[in-house]
Amino acid sequence: MTDITPIRTQAETQLLDYLRHPRSSLPVGDGSVIRRADAIARLEREGLPNRRVEEWKYTDLRALLREAAPPAERPSAADIAEARAQARVFADVAAVRLDFVNGHLAAQDAPPAGVTVIGLAQALAEEHPVLSNLNRVDVAGGNASYELNRAFLSDGVVVHVAAEQAVAQPLHLRFVNRGGAPFSTAPRVLVVLDKRASLTVLESHEGDVAAQPNSVVEFVLADDAQLEHARVNTEAAGTIALSTITAVVGTRAAFRSVNLHAGTSVSRHQLFVAYEGEDARVTLGGVTVLSGTQHADTTLVVDHAVPGGESRELFKTVIDGEAKGVFQGKIVVRPDAQKTDGRMMSAALLLSPDATMNNKPELEIWADDVQCAHGATCGELDDELLFYLTARGLPREEAEALLLQAFIGEALELVTDEAIREAMTGLAIDRLAKLA
Amino acid sequence: MPAVQETVERVRTLDVDQYKYGFETDLEVDKAPRGLNEDIVRLISAKKGEPEWMTQWRLEAFRRWQTMREPGWARVNYPPIDYQDLYYYAAPKMNPAPKSLDEVDPEILKTYEKLGIPLREQEILAGVEPARRVAVDAVFDSVSVVTTFKEELRKAGVIFCSISEAIREHPELVRKYLGSVVPVSDNFFATLNSAVFTDGSFVYVPEGVRCPMELSTYFRINERNTGQFERTLIIADKGAYVSYLEGCTAPARDENQLHAAVVELVALDDAEIKYSTVQNWYPGDAEGKGGVYNFVTKRGDCRGRDSRISWTQVETGSAITWKYPSCILRGDNSRGEFYSIAISNGFQQVDSGTKMIHLGRNTTSRIISKGIAAGRSENTYRGLVSAHRKASGARNFTNCDSLLIGDRCGAHTVPYIESKNASAIFEHEATTSKISDDQMFYCLQRGLDAEEAIALIVNGFVKDVLQQLPMEFAVEAQKLISISLEGSVG
Numbered sequence: 001m002t003d004i005t006p007i008r009t010q011a012e013t014q015l016l017d018y019l020r021h022p023r024s025s026l027p028v029g030d031g032s033v034i035r036r037a038d039a040i041a042r043l044e045r046e047g048l049p050n051r052r053v054e055e056w057k058y059t060d061l062r063a064l065l066r067e068a069a070p071p072a073e074r075p076s077a078a079d080i081a082e083a084r085a086q087a088r089v090f091a092d093v094a095a096v097r098l099d100f101v102n103g104h105l106a107a108q109d110a111p112p113a114g115v116t117v118i119g120l121a122q123a124l125a126e127e128h129p130v131l132s133n134l135n136r137v138d139v140a141g142g143n144a145s146y147e148l149n150r151a152f153l154s155d156g157v158v159v160h161v162a163a164e165q166a167v168a169q170p171l172h173l174r175f176v177n178r179g180g181a182p183f184s185t186a187p188r189v190l191v192v193l194d195k196r197a198s199l200t201v202l203e204s205h206e207g208d209v210a211a212q213p214n215s216v217v218e219f220v221l222a223d224d225a226q227l228e229h230a231r232v233n234t235e236a237a238g239t240i241a242l243s244t245i246t247a248v249v250g251t252r253a254a255f256r257s258v259n260l261h262a263g264t265s266v267s268r269h270q271l272f273v274a275y276e277g278e279d280a281r282v283t284l285g286g287v288t289v290l291s292g293t294q295h296a297d298t299t300l301v302v303d304h305a306v307p308g309g310e311s312r313e314l315f316k317t318v319i320d321g322e323a324k325g326v327f328q329g330k331i332v333v334r335p336d337a338q339k340t341d342g343r344m345m346s347a348a349l350l351l352s353p354d355a356t357m358n359n360k361p362e363l364e365i366w367a368d369d370v371q372c373a374h375g376a377t378c379g380e381l382d383d384e385l386l387f388y389l390t391a392r393g394l395p396r397e398e399a400e401a402l403l404l405q406a407f408i409g410e411a412l413e414l415v416t417d418e419a420i421r422e423a424m425t426g427l428a429i430d431r432l433a434k435l436a
Numbered sequence: 437m438p439a440v441q442e443t444v445e446r447v448r449t450l451d452v453d454q455y456k457y458g459f460e461t462d463l464e465v466d467k468a469p470r471g472l473n474e475d476i477v478r479l480i481s482a483k484k485g486e487p488e489w490m491t492q493w494r495l496e497a498f499r500r501w502q503t504m505r506e507p508g509w510a511r512v513n514y515p516p517i518d519y520q521d522l523y524y525y526a527a528p529k530m531n532p533a534p535k536s537l538d539e540v541d542p543e544i545l546k547t548y549e550k551l552g553i554p555l556r557e558q559e560i561l562a563g564v565e566p567a568r569r570v571a572v573d574a575v576f577d578s579v580s581v582v583t584t585f586k587e588e589l590r591k592a593g594v595i596f597c598s599i600s601e602a603i604r605e606h607p608e609l610v611r612k613y614l615g616s617v618v619p620v621s622d623n624f625f626a627t628l629n630s631a632v633f634t635d636g637s638f639v640y641v642p643e644g645v646r647c648p649m650e651l652s653t654y655f656r657i658n659e660r661n662t663g664q665f666e667r668t669l670i671i672a673d674k675g676a677y678v679s680y681l682e683g684c685t686a687p688a689r690d691e692n693q694l695h696a697a698v699v700e701l702v703a704l705d706d707a708e709i710k711y712s713t714v715q716n717w718y719p720g721d722a723e724g725k726g727g728v729y730n731f732v733t734k735r736g737d738c739r740g741r742d743s744r745i746s747w748t749q750v751e752t753g754s755a756i757t758w759k760y761p762s763c764i765l766r767g768d769n770s771r772g773e774f775y776s777i778a779i780s781n782g783f784q785q786v787d788s789g790t791k792m793i794h795l796g797r798n799t800t801s802r803i804i805s806k807g808i809a810a811g812r813s814e815n816t817y818r819g820l821v822s823a824h825r826k827a828s829g830a831r832n833f834t835n836c837d838s839l840l841i842g843d844r845c846g847a848h849t850v851p852y853i854e855s856k857n858a859s860a861i862f863e864h865e866a867t868t869s870k871i872s873d874d875q876m877f878y879c880l881q882r883g884l885d886a887e888e889a890i891a892l893i894v895n896g897f898v899k900d901v902l903q904q905l906p907m908e909f910a911v912e913a914q915k916l917i918s919i920s921l922e923g924s925v926g
Binding site for chain 2: 054335350353354357358363366367368373377378379380
């Protein structure tokens with residue numbers, strides 16, 4: 001048997017090189033919860049994930065990332081001001097903003113009552129007890145993108161909502177990348193909700209530079225806590241975006257996350273959810289609109305470890321040009337997780353002959369008294385529906401636009417707040433209009 | 437919801453400790469030395485009286501195999517296999533070319549009798565046609581013992597013989613098609629098979645011929661520590677039709693036995709091949725000791741326009757099953773079907789499914805898979821549906837249901853759906869709730885409750901297919917399909 005000696009790609013060599021001279025001054029040594037050394041050792045050992053790694057089968061990062069950009073410098077005050085001025089997403093939604101410019105926490109509004117916001121550097125230095133909530137989702141552990149964030153961690157913030165606090169105003173995590181030369185960022189956000197607390201978190205990623213962001217946002221919901229998360233990605237062309245959301249849900253907690261993908265050249269959005277308390281409800285949704293040579297991957301693992309959990313996943317992908325869509329969803333039901341009710345659906349519309357969609361909806365079930373279903377469809381716009389609309393006098397383009405809006409609308413409906421939903425729908429319609 | 441009692445009881449009757457075919461036949465055997473090297477490959481080839489090109493073909497495969505790694509992606513666990521600790525050739529000592537059954541060792545005949553396989557051609561009584569006749573190729577360890585009804589098939593132009601005989605008698609057909617569907621280097625087990633395959637069946641149905649009877653092969657592993665590597669090649673020429681059945685059993689032993697088969701089907705224009713399997717290798721005992729490792733590569737190539745290949749499998753045996761009968765839908769308007777019932781019990785591990793590769797225009801495929809896991813078994817459906825750029829108008833419908841009985845087993849679904857063509861329509865569902873509303877409405881309107889209606893529709897559909905399984909297979913299959921789907925999960 002021949003052994004294959006791994007040859008490092010240029011990007012892998014560059015990444016390891018950057019790690020030898022880290023720019024971040026975060027206290028992330030052996031004693032810290034981050035343990036950067038482990039993540040670096042892993043990168044040295046395994047390199048970037050490629051198509052031979054099952055979870056990265058459809059998104060070969062080793063091939064997609066030809067050149068690894070250096071970690072971003074801390075932006076100047078002028079850059080920060082400009083970046084904040086150019087931010088558009090959710091601009092019309094009243095919210096408390098936490099601004100990250102080039103992956104560094106740059107500005108923040110005063111937090112609402114009952115909410116504590118601490119910079120990650122400070123939390124790490126103080127060894128703040130809330131940090132024990134980092135890295136809590138087992139199924140995210142060992143994930144290549146998550147580990148890269150750990151290795152390159154640039155900055156971050158910790159948000160803590162006290163018990164019983166129902167925070168009315170949304171908290172907006174605003175990530176703006178600007179500048180000339182490409183750079184990489186690796187911010188990490190931890191949001192912890194104590195018992196019966198509730199919060200809405202907006203997250204937006206935008207910018208005018210072909211950056212290489214790799215963000216991780218971790219949510220921890222104690223019993224009966226409620227969290228709504230709405231995320232938009234409209235980064236500039238040329239961007240290779242990795243992102244991970246993790247969530248731990250306690251008893252009767254409710255977590256909802258809806259993502260709109262309307263930018264970037266290459267993206268991989270991951271969601272890892274772990275049920276720690278019984279009867280929790282999780283809803284995950286997503287809309288992805290692709291054209292040209294874009295590549296977008298949505299990968300999620302919902303891990304039911306306790307009884308009575310409910311999960312709903314609905315993802316819609318519209319693909320034009322030579323773009324490539326990927327959906328990999330996995331529902332795990334562990335032996336004790338009886339009475340689990342899981343449903344997952346991925347639907348894709350292919351608008352051009354060169355579009356590609358790869359679906360992999362997986363179930364892994366170890367309990368016998370559960371209901372789990374998944375569905376995946378893939379096809380073009382229904383001729384009969386088009387005929388119905390054109391027969392009623394609508395021009396073909398309008399009829400198509402209407403059907404596309406209806407198609408993605410189903411997933412955006414999952415956003416409960418009207419203003420947020422409208423903002424996302426507006427962006428989605430703009431994006432659809434830009435398709436040929 | 438949990439499985440209903442009736443289902444639990446039915447599955448119980450299939451439990452590993454109820455294995456009926458675990459007996460052993462005491463025979464004198466002719467064995468190759470233990471282990472695997474080029475000399476063994478040459479020896480097998482010589483034993484089979486093969487021409488030089490075939491020996492070279494095997495040697496090339498063997499050299500290729502030495503550079504390959506055993507695949508590790510399936511959801512199965514087993515201790516590493518020592519490929520040098522197996523016998524690659526074992527044949528009962530007997531007349532190498534028996535003219536009639538009278539020359540076959542009576543012990544072997546008794547074995548098949550015990551298994552209920554009819555090796556004696558039924559005599560046609562004056563004026564009484566038997567209702568259904570089946571030609572059987574009986575493979576015992578490494579050799580084909582007998583093939584029945586050969587004469588009658590020959591009259592129709594159908595060639596049905598062991599693959600060794602085909603290599604000698606019909607080299608032009610074998611050279612043209614062998615390895616054309618499953619290339620020598622396809623995967624680790626297929627490459628190993630290409631190097632050391634010992635026997636199997638060969639079928640050629642000429643243009644426009646509808647094979648006058650069912651063809652079947654019955655595989656029996658008997659010897660200790662032997663690997664069985666059979667190779668089956670079926671070719672349906674233009675407009676031909678053939679239905680083929682395969683059955684397999686093995687004695688109960690404490691050590692694991694290896695079975696790595698390759699099956700290749702070729703359907704030319706307008707041809708149809710139906711391939712059915714009842715796989716009942718020894719599954720191991722209640723503690724998970726022993727059992728057959730079943731690593732099989734089965735693939736059909738719908739090479740011609742309007743051709744059709746359908747796989748039906750009932751999987752109840754084997755300690756480990758690693759098997760993905762697939763269809764390459766190359767010809768325009770061709771159709772592939774896969775119907776599977778996989779039941780695992782005890783410590784069995786099943787990782788099975790199918791691949792439907794749409795290459796031609798207006799190709800259609802359908803996948804219906806039912807997995808039932810009980811005991812401490814693991815049952816995984818793994819399937820790929822893909823449409824290539826030129827496969828416009830391709831259609832697939834996939835439905836896979838799994839059922840768990842007990843809380844120490846696992847059922848998993850891993851479908852891959854890859855579409856590179858906008859006009860391809862793929863639907864995948866793994867739930868019992870998405871049956872056509874019309875059908876549901878019809879049943880409900882007649883007073884059935886939803887659950888009864890679903891069971892009726894799904895079972896009715898599968899039954900349709902399985903009822904076409906003839907002879908003794910049907911009995912077993914019937915028992916299985918009556919298992920209800922109540923409480924199934926996706």
